[in-house]
Amino acid sequence: xxxxxxxxxxxxxxxxxxxxxxxxxxxxxxxxxxxxxxxxxxxxxxxxxxxxxxxxxxxxxxxxxxxxxxxxxxxxxxxxxxxxxxxxxxxxxxxxxxxxxxxxxxxxxxxxxxxxxxxxxxxxxxxxxxxxxxxxxxxxxxxxxxxxxxxxxxxxxxxxxxxxxxxxxxxxxxxxxxxxxxxxxxxxxxxxxxxxxxxxxxxxxxxxxxxxxxxxxxxxxxxxxxxxxxxxxxxxxxxxxxxxxxxxxxxxxxxxxxxxxxxxxxxxxxxxx
Amino acid sequence: xxxxxxxxxxxxxxxxxxxxxxxxxxxxxxxxxxxxxxxxxxxxxxxxxxxxxxxxxxxxxxxxxxxxxxxxxxxxxxxxxxxxxxxxxxxxxxxxxxxxxxxxxxxxxxxxxxxxxxxxxxxxxxxxxxxxxxxxxxxxxxxxxxxxxxxxxxxxxxxxxxxxxxxxxxxxxxxxxxxxxxxxxxxxxxxxxxxxxxxxxxxxxxxxxxxxxxxxxxxxxxxxxxxxxxxxxxxxxxxxxxxxxxxxxxxxxxxxxxxxxxxxxxxxxxxxx
Numbered sequence: 001x002x003x004x005x006x007x008x009x010x011x012x013x014x015x016x017x018x019x020x021x022x023x024x025x026x027x028x029x030x031x032x033x034x035x036x037x038x039x040x041x042x043x044x045x046x047x048x049x050x051x052x053x054x055x056x057x058x059x060x061x062x063x064x065x066x067x068x069x070x071x072x073x074x075x076x077x078x079x080x081x082x083x084x085x086x087x088x089x090x091x092x093x094x095x096x097x098x099x100x101x102x103x104x105x106x107x108x109x110x111x112x113x114x115x116x117x118x119x120x121x122x123x124x125x126x127x128x129x130x131x132x133x134x135x136x137x138x139x140x141x142x143x144x145x146x147x148x149x150x151x152x153x154x155x156x157x158x159x160x161x162x163x164x165x166x167x168x169x170x171x172x173x174x175x176x177x178x179x180x181x182x183x184x185x186x187x188x189x190x191x192x193x194x195x196x197x198x199x200x201x202x203x204x205x206x207x208x209x210x211x212x213x214x215x216x217x218x219x220x221x222x223x224x225x226x227x228x229x230x231x232x233x234x235x236x237x238x239x240x241x242x243x244x245x246x247x248x249x250x251x252x253x254x255x256x257x258x259x260x261x262x263x264x265x266x267x268x269x270x271x272x273x
Numbered sequence: 274x275x276x277x278x279x280x281x282x283x284x285x286x287x288x289x290x291x292x293x294x295x296x297x298x299x300x301x302x303x304x305x306x307x308x309x310x311x312x313x314x315x316x317x318x319x320x321x322x323x324x325x326x327x328x329x330x331x332x333x334x335x336x337x338x339x340x341x342x343x344x345x346x347x348x349x350x351x352x353x354x355x356x357x358x359x360x361x362x363x364x365x366x367x368x369x370x371x372x373x374x375x376x377x378x379x380x381x382x383x384x385x386x387x388x389x390x391x392x393x394x395x396x397x398x399x400x401x402x403x404x405x406x407x408x409x410x411x412x413x414x415x416x417x418x419x420x421x422x423x424x425x426x427x428x429x430x431x432x433x434x435x436x437x438x439x440x441x442x443x444x445x446x447x448x449x450x451x452x453x454x455x456x457x458x459x460x461x462x463x464x465x466x467x468x469x470x471x472x473x474x475x476x477x478x479x480x481x482x483x484x485x486x487x488x489x490x491x492x493x494x495x496x497x498x499x500x501x502x503x504x505x506x507x508x509x510x511x512x513x514x515x516x517x518x519x520x521x522x523x524x525x526x527x528x529x530x531x532x533x534x535x536x537x538x539x540x541x542x543x544x545x546x
Contacts, residue, residue, distance in 0.1 A: 007435065100433030101399050101426075102377040109372055126374050134435040153374075160373030162280065162407040 001079060002086040007095075007135055010049075010088050014137060019046025023138030023165075025129060028052040029069035029183035030078045033173040037142040038082050040170055049136055050079050051088040053095065058124030069183050088136065095131060103127040105153050112245075113237045113257055114149045114268065122153050129154055133165055140166045144173075146180055148255050148270045152243050172270070174200065180269045187265040195231060196262045202227035203271040206256055210273065215249040224258065234259035234266070249273055274352060275359040280368075280408055283322075283361050287410060292319030296411030296438075298402060301325040302342035302456035303351045306446040310415040311355045313443055318413060323352050324361040324405055326368065331397030342456055361409065368404060376400045378426050385518075386510045386530055387422045387541065395426050402427055406438055413439045417446075419453055421528050421543045425516050445543070447473065453542045460538040468504060469535045475500035476544040479529055483546065488522040497531065507532035507539070522546055 004010035014021070022041030026034050030052075041048040052075055059065035072089070079087050105115070105122035115122050133141065143151050155167055173181045178200035179193070188196055202224040209223050217238040224236050237257040240246050246254060254273040259266065277283035287294070295314030299307050303325075314321040325348055332338035345362070352360050378388070378395035388395050406414065416424050428440055446454045451473035452466070461469055475497040482496050490511040497509050510530040513519050519527060527546040532539065 011435075097433050099379045099381055099429060101379055101430050104375040104377055106372045106374055131433075131435055134437070137437070156372060157374050160370050160404075162284075162404055164407070164410070 001076075001084055003076065004086060004088050005090060007090055010086065011135060013086060014049075014135075017047050020139040021045060021136065022048040023132070023136050023141045024048065024050045025132050025141065025143075026050060026052055027054045027068065027183065028075045029071050029186075030075045031173075031181045031183060031185075033144055033146065033181035035078065035082060036173050037144060037170050038079070038084060040168065041140065041142050042083060044168075045140060047085045048083075049086045049088060049138065050084050051090075051132055051136070053088075053090055053128065053132075055095075055124060055128040056092060057096070057127055058121050060118055060120060063118070064184075069186055088132075095128070103130060103157075106156065109149075109156070109243045110153055112243070113235050113239075114259060117234050117259060122150065125150055126153060126157050130157065130161070130163075133163055138165055140168050142168045142170055144171075145169050145272060146172045146182070146268065146270065148257060148272070149243065152241070178204065180267075182267060184265055184267065188262060192263045192265065196265075196267055198228050198231055199258055199260055199262075199267055199269045202258060203256060203269060206271065210249065217247050217249060220249065220256065224256070228258070228260060232261040234261060274349075274357055276349065277359060277361050278363060280363055283359065284408060286359060287322075287408075290320050293412040294318060294409065295321040296405070296409050296414045297321065297323045298405050298414065298416075299323060299325055300327045300341065300456065301348045302344050302459075303348045304446075304454045304456060304458075306417055306419065306454035308351065308355060309446050310417060310443050311352070311357060313441065314413065314415050315356060317441075320358045321356075322359045322361060322409055322411065323357050324363075324409070326361075326363055326401070326405075328368075328397060328401040329365060330369070330400055331394050333391055333393060336391070337457075337460075342459055361405075368401070376403060376430075379429065382422075382429070382516045383426055385516070386508050386512075387532060390507050390532060395423065398423055399426060399430050403430065403434070403436075406436055411438055413441050415441045415443055417444075418442050418545060419445045419455070419541065419543065421530060421545070422516065425514070451477065453540075455540060457538055457540065461535060465536045465538065469533075469538075469540055471501050471504055472531055472533055472535075472540055472542045475531060476529060476542060479544065483522065490520050490522060493522065493529065497529070501531070501533060505534040507534060 022045030024037045024041050054068050103126040105126050110122040151169055177197055179196055205223050205227045206220050221236050239255055240253050255270055257270040259268045295318030297310045297314050327341050376399040378399050383395040384392055424442055450470055452469055478496050478500045479493050494509050512528055513526050528543055530543040532541045
């Protein structure tokens with residue numbers, strides 16, 4: 001497995017590859033969620049490149065940029081065992097310069113829900129994803145459905161900027177007890193970890209209610225709110241796949257999105273219906 | 274010569290081409306300035322694609338978007354005679370959608386000089402150039418040095434977004450009497466046309482003063498101002514090649530930029546030193 005820190009060197013390497021390129025952009029601290037993306041990429045492409053870069057522009061002032069988990073040695077090992085072809089671990093100074101254009105995510109969709117709580121977050125996400133796509137020039141790129149709004153906004157960017165990459169959405173990976181995997185789960189102490197289960201449980205309860213025929217957003221939100229009692233709920237969103245708020249859930253076209261703080265840790269989860 | 278109005282069709286065509294692709298993005302109303310870009314592209318590439326698109330996002334409210342000259346038949350003929358391989362003439366509705374990310378040109382460099390007079394203009398320029406680059410995927414792209422600030426900002430975007438295209442700056446083309454070619458020159462009546470000559474004349478006077486050893490920006494600006502008496506001067510800028518304002522002109526690293534209104538017509542010109 002090759003490890004590149006230099007942009008020009010990975011570009012050189014990329015040029016040498018003949019065949020399809022799967023790309024898994026990450027911020028490191030890899031877990032089984034990332035691994036499922038990596039495995040899918042390896043299955044479906046001739047080469048797989050994983051990037052590890054804690055992108056400063058997607059963190060807001062006061063967020064956890066400085067304490068975001070860094071596990072370089074473990075990440076490299078995980079990629080190696082998975083048979084990744086190359087890791088790209090650039091440094092901040094090479095990825096950004098003092099004078100450069102900024103990407104503004106579409107305000108109608110980037111300043112609601114996650115973007116309402118983290119204004120500007122998605123601008124930074126699109127900025128780095130665009131740069132990474134341009135450097136790596138992948139055939140396919142793999143993103144988790146856990147970051148549903150991110151996935152929507154990246155899809156919108158790919159379409160409207162005419163980027164040549166196929167996006168592959170990947171299912172949320174969960175612990176046995178239901179907790180959605182996240183690099184931030186390591187922040188949780190034992191008590192918080194137990195409390196956090198109510199997030200995925202709320203989605204299960206919503207699911208049950210829908211199986212019984214309840215599709216009104218208000219009713220579903222109430223069920224979720226009840227299940228999440230004791231957590232600090234940041235938002236409960238029910239939208240169609242284009243992130244328009246909907247009053248009634250439609251099969252195959254809806255997403256329920258949750259964000260909550262457990263102690264100091266912000267967690268998100270969602271359910272695609 | 275092929276003419277494409279559909280994005281997917283030109284993408285299909287592009288994929289079929291083996292060899293280097295020269296790209297000349299224009300807003301139509303082609304003149305000898307454009308033709309010099311086209312010829313350079315044809316000389317240096319296996320294929321040349323010209324785009325003609327009056328990009329609405331680079332016009333400010335109240336600017337001449339609606340009356341910007343349209344000469345489709347003549348433009349097609351010019352390209353055909355020049356042996357262009359393909360013209361891309363997309364429609365606005367295909368190039369832009371209601372929900373999409375915006376590109377913000379770097380404020381330090383995009384809101385001075387031309388950008389101070391036309392705030393937001395360069396955001397629109399970068400937006401469309403990025404889209405066109407992504408659609409056409411050219412080996413080389415040709416831009417006139419007349420739009421010096423635009424050229425600088427596009428170069429900055431190519432570097433900081435890691436785009437795979439070589440930019441080829443092309444010399445300003447002038448009428449015999451010195452007037453820099455511009456699609457907007459057709460707006461000028463006879464009297465205005467005569468007045469407008471003082472713009473290029475001012476640059477000539479600056480040049481003469483420099484040959485005599487005068488390199489102080491203030492002195493050069495005074496000479497220019499004097500020569501342009503009677504015109505409505507929008508700005509006289511003296512910058513280095515990175516668009517930092519400079520007090521003293523340096524050989525091989527400076528640009529003098531002028532903008533003036535002649536009647537209702539806004540004209541720009543510049544001199545690379």
